[in-house]
Every structure is written in C-alpha cells, then in structure tokens.
Amino acid sequence: MEGFLPPFWCVFWFAVSLPFVAYGCYRLDRLVREERETLPLLAVAGAFVFVLSSLKLPSVVTGSSSHPTGTGLSAILFGPFLTSVIGLIVLLFQALLLAHGGLSTLGANVFSMGIAGPFVAYGIYRCGKAIRLNTFVTIFVAAAMADLVTYLVTSLQLALAFPAQSGGIVGAFVGFALIFAVTQVPLAIVEGVIIALTFKYIIQSRPDILVRLDVLSQEQVTKIREAFK
C-alpha cells in the first residue's frame, strides 16, 4: 500500500506512533540490561510476529487472503510498548524486502499493528486476569482481538483519508472494514487458538519467567500445571 495514504496522514500517523515506539525502546533497553533471562522469550515473541505476519492465509468469509499479525503473544508477555518496537522491525523488513506495507505508510501500520492491536490485547488480558477468567480463554480472546483490531484500525485510517462521497467517514469505514476486518475474523480465531496453545508450552517450560514478568501469579501457574498433569 505504498503511497496510498496521502502525505498529511503519513506524517500524522508517524507523529502518533513515535512516542509509543520511543518509550518502547526505553523499556526494551531496560529489559535487556536488567532482565536478561527474559530475552529468549522476547525472541520467541518477536519470531512469532515474524512467522504469523509472513503467512498469507485464505479467508473463507470473503474469498480473499490476508495476514495474521501474531502480536497478541508479545503484547500479553511484554506489554504493548515493547510490542510496538517488534511491530516496527517486522513492518520495516516487509516494506523494504517484500514491497508489502510501505515506508510512507509505516507510521500508520505501526500504529494499527504495533500499538492499537497490542493495547487492546493487553487490556483484555489484564481484565481477564483481574476477574479470574480461565487463562487460556482470556489469551484466545486477547490474541484474536489484537488481530481483528489491527485491521479495524487500518480501515479507520483509510476511511479518515478517503471519506466516502455519500456516508462520509463512517460510510468509508464500513466499506474498508468489509474488505479488511470481515476477512480477518476466521484468521483471528485461528491465531487466537495457536497463541493460546503456544502459551501452554511456555507455562510448561519456563513458568518462573511468566511470574517474574507478572503475566501469571505463582498460584495460577501451580493450578495450570496441576491441570495438565
């Protein structure tokens, strides 16, 4: 979508994304220096975005194809700010080597995939944890929504730049959401299930890091590991 967003909106979304990414870099720096045991997990979370966003999956609802985002895992583990840095790296890779996304639209894409989606996922996960919802159900919903919200925000970004002649921004939003978000629904479900399963393996191999990152309490870890015996 290189060049498809008018210059004003390109600059606008760069400006909006910048503080998030800057704070994310600061958090990343602190994590690298102070919590070195968590770094392999950060690599896994980043690699997850790498893999899932490279897959173009067919969606049965609309007969077209789209990419999952994979950002839910990293948002739940490391929070939305660090995820925005991961999103930036992946999007830069795709814009430079694959002519996918684009440099002019990078700010807008970082906002939708690296900031908006992960923020919603993080929010859902924290709420689910607070009201003691089943951990895996919470992760499924959070990861699926990270995917879906990314494309809803993309639709909104395009609608703001290209309001419909009849119906204005709302009309244009519905039009773009029909292209993007509806396609995304089945992909989001698959993504949510896969991330929930991956989470099980993380709990089984390094629960101590999850407790340290305050993703799960020790009590939750004990309960979940008991359940899978």
Add this chain to the structure above:
Amino acid sequence: MRRYTLEIITVIVILVFTGLFINENAQIAASTQTGNTPWGGTDDRAAQAIQATGYEPWMNPVWQPPGSEIATLLFCLQASIGSLVIGYFFGYYRGKQSRD
C-alpha cells in the same frame, strides 16, 4: 482441563478452517465469475477501491521483489527464520528443564 485439551481444540479449529476453505474454493471454481482474483490479497482489494475514486499513489515501493516466485521465497525465508528462533529457544528451555 485434560492434558491435551488445547491440542485437540487447535487441531479441530484448523480442520474446520481447512474444510471451509476447500468448500469455498470448490464454489469459486464452479462459478464463472471472473471479477476478482480468487483468494486475492485484501490489501490489493483496498488499493483497487481507493484507485476507483481516482486517487493515484504518490510513492512507489523502493524495491520490489522481481516476480511472485521471489516474493514467495522471501516470505518463506521470513517464516523459516522465525520458526528457527522459536524452535531453538523452546528446545533450549526444554533441554535445560530436563537436566535440572
């Protein structure tokens, strides 16, 4: 929750997804409609919708993979690098765990 509940759910979801795809694909193949490319990318469709309003993109990609085969190769490389990292660290954790 039983030991393999999540694995079973994942397999079922993927099977349903695949089944729906095969079904939908057969319907697309049966219909004679020639408008959109079957399973075309949503980004291309949005681009078409925008260009239909008369808007022309003001910038072109700095580099484009020469041909769809090369693009597929690069996407595969991206996925395999990611998978390598995931596999390596899960193996590392698991190996460490069994030694302790």
